[in-house]
Amino acid sequence: MPAWVEEGVAEYRKRLPAEIQFDIKELPLPKRGKNTDIRRAIAQEGEAMTAAIPAGDRIIALDVLGKAVSTESLAEALASWQMEGDNISILVGGPDGLSPACLALARQKWSLSAMTLPHPLVRVLFAEQLYRAWTINNNHPYHR
Structure with a gap:
């Protein structure tokens, strides 16, 4: 990743x-060429991703067809996760999206x-929004 991302x-x-x-947790993307079977590549990426998810985590998939999430709803979700003691895995797919297996989980x-x-x-955006959600829940002035 570029330095500005890190x-x-x-x-x-x-x-x-x-x-x-x-x-x-960044997973290596398998090499792709002109003749790569995209469905097979997506399935392989999904297998690696599901294997990397810690047992018991609540899984949320980032998907273009997913529900639009506001900062305020992320703050509500964060508060709920903290109260319930849930660990969360946010899945971000490869260049062709998430596998059906990941979406099903x-x-x-x-x-x-x-x-x-x-x-x-996405990394920087999600990190900032997570912090912003925390500031909302804690009446921190950052959000204003």
């Missing part, structure tokens, strides 16, 4: 309190935007 995520990670851990499917966003931007 710096952006690190900044919001630093601002979050210790009880909210924001970890990114997800309790919820969210869309960050109707536009397609590059992975580096």
Whole structure:
């Protein structure tokens, strides 16, 4: 990832309190060529992704067809997760999206935007929104 991505995520990670851990587990993308079977590639990516999800995590898939999520609804979800003690895995698909298996595992499917966003931007955007959600729940002035 470019330095600006690492710096952006690190900044919001630093601002979050210790009880909210924001970890990114990046899985290598298999090589693709002109003759790559896209469905097979998506399935392989999905297998690797599902294997990397810690047992017991609540799974949320980021998908262009998912429900649009506001910052306020993320804040409500964050408060609920903290009260219930849930660990969350947010799944971000490869260049062709998430596998059907990953989508089937997800309790919820969210869309960050109707536009397609590059992975580096999704990382920074989600880190900032997680921090913003926490500030809303804690009456911190950042959100205003």
